[in-house]
Each structure stands twice: as C-alpha cells, then as structure tokens.
Amino acid sequence: MKRRKFIQNASLSSLALVSSSSLIACENKNTDSNDAIVGDLPVPTLPLVVATWNVPNATAAAWKALEEGKSALDAVEAGCRVEEADVKNQSVGKGGLPDRDGNVTLDACIMNKDGDYGAVVYLKDIVHPISVARKVMEKTPHVLMAGEGARQFAISEGHPMENLLTKSSKKAWEEWQKTSEYKPVINIENHDTIGMLAIDKNGDLAGACTTSGLAYKMAGRVGDSPIIGSGLFVDNEIGAATATGLGEEVLKTVGSFLIVELMRQGKSPQAACEEAIRRIVTKNKNHKDFQVGYIAVNKKGEVGAYSIHEWFSFMRYQDSKNENIKSEFFLKTQ
Ligand code: SD4
DSSP: OOHHHHIIIIIITTOEEEETTEEEEEEEOOOOOOSOBGGGOOSOOSSEEEEESSOHHHHHHHHHHHHTTOOHHHHHHHHHHHHHHOTTOTTSSTTOOOOTTSOOOEEEEEEOTTSOEEEEEEEOSOSOHHHHHHHHHHHSSOSEEEHHHHHHHHHHTTOOOOOOOOHHHHHHHHHHHHHOOOOOEEEESSSOSEEEEEEOTTSOEEEEEEEOOSBTOOTTOOOSTTSBTTTEEEETTTEEEEEEEOHHHHHHHTHHHHHHHHHHTTOOHHHHHHHHHHHHHHHOTTGGGSOEEEEEEETTOOEEEEESSSOOEEEEEETTEEEEEEOEEGGGGO
C-alpha cells in the first residue's frame, strides 16, 4: 500500500485532536494531483497565478484576466469568485459547510500591490465575499468588516442576498448532527479554502483568500483566512504567501507574514514555506492530527509550497500551462 494511502486510511480518517478548547476531526479525501513536485518547477516566467488545492477553473479565470491585460488584483478576485460560486466546493462561498448551528458564515480578504488590504469576517447570505472584501478596501476608510455590518455594506453595494446552505451541505450538516460529536471538521479535499496569488504582466503582485472556514465550527469562530499576515500577505517588493488548513495554528504563527519576511531575508519561497511549517510542528506534539499548507511566490515568480501532510496540492498557471502540483510535506522527512 502506498504510504499516502496508508496515512489516509490508517491514520487520518478518524483522527481527532485537542486544539485550544475544541476537538477537531480531520476528514481526508484523495487529491487527484499529478506526480509533479515542487522541485520540478521550471525557470519562472510572468505572468503567474498560483492557488491552493486543485482548482483549475479558478486559476483559468485568473489567467484569462491577466491575458486580457488586467491587474493581478482583478485576476485573484476573478479566480476566487469561481470557487465561491461553485456549489460543489463545500468549503468556500455558496454550498460551504455551515457552523454547528447550521449557518454558513464566510471569511475573505484581499491585498493589492500597494499593501492595501480589505476583509470581511462572519459574512452571511452573500455569495462573493471576496468582492465585498475588495470593496471594503477600495470604498471604505476601514480594512476589516464583520457580521451584520459587513452584510449591510455588501447589500448597499448591490450584492444580492441568497441562502448559502445548499441541499447537500444541509444534508451533510444533518448527518453530522446525528453523531453530533460537536466538533469542527477540517475540510481536506481537492477543493478547499482558496488562497490565490498572482503576478501580472507589469510584475505587480496581489493575493486573495476566501473560505467558509472549518465545518461545524462554533458560531462566531473566525479562522486565519481573512486575517492579514495569517491567511494572506502580499508585499509587492518581495513576494506573497497564503495558507490553508487549521486556521488556529496559522493565526498563532502569523504564517503568511512570516513567509514573506523570510523571503525578504533571502530565503526561497520553498525554504520560507518549510520554515513556517516547521514553526507549527515544533510547537505541536499533535501536528500529525491536523493539516496546514502554504504556498508562496517571490517577485521573480519562483514558487514554493509545503504542508504537514502529504495530500496538499496547488495550482500553477504559467507559460499557458494550468497544472496541479503536489506539495512536498513535513511528515515525509519523519
Ligand atoms: C480556516 N484556514 O478557517 C481555514 C480553513 C481551511 O482547509 O483552510 N481549510 O481555518
């Protein structure tokens, strides 16, 4: 049996861990990533789009925007919107798995080349939090809006209200209630929280991150994805990074900011992602029980990716090629 299968079958499917005060179960699914690994990456060319997980339609939409001469900011927004609208993606936007009380609450953030940032947290009833986050950045004097205020702002900007709990997500929630272990489940699957980074034809960077957070989280819980420096960080002089996985661990280590700062000090995107994962695993004896994955790009268009567990992959659209690439991972070295 392949090691990957072994880990999935024997270890992770039923694991639970204690993180802060909650029990968190890791659900896992196969990724259908190809066999390329990060080390195989070619000499970088621009423009470039990368995204967490296997989201070819999202990176294709972002690439199309770049090809049309649009900015990296436009590209990452366009890419994230694809996953937000995809009801099959149960960890982003419409169709996202709800919290324990059956409410789908969304978190998103976006950063541009000037270091501007906009974010929404605990947003209900709005399909495209990434576009609301961009409007927070561009149209308000604020950077982060939450809950009902964010929802009212979205409505005032013309975003229609919709019920985000699809039949299948409702069914999954009802199933969960039967055993009601009352713990959030990490969504580890092909489609997950989407973190996307792009460099446009001018060499400018932008990034975006959008999620429905942990499935069956406590009502009011917010993860890393909408928080600057944790789920996403962009510095147009240096590079950008974004995260997926157990947000509590990313928040505690301010992972994306850390990666960009390590690149500033001369590390490659790959080495920087590895160091950010190392910070998490050294502090957590139970790191085998949860997943965190990072991707990063530097100004040159070099890419890095690293995760704790094997089954993390990312998309890279470069040289007109849209590829899903398997990430290197910490447990391989153990
Ligand atoms: C969160 N980081 O809310 C997100 C969830 C995620 O793979 O990325 N799941 O903690």
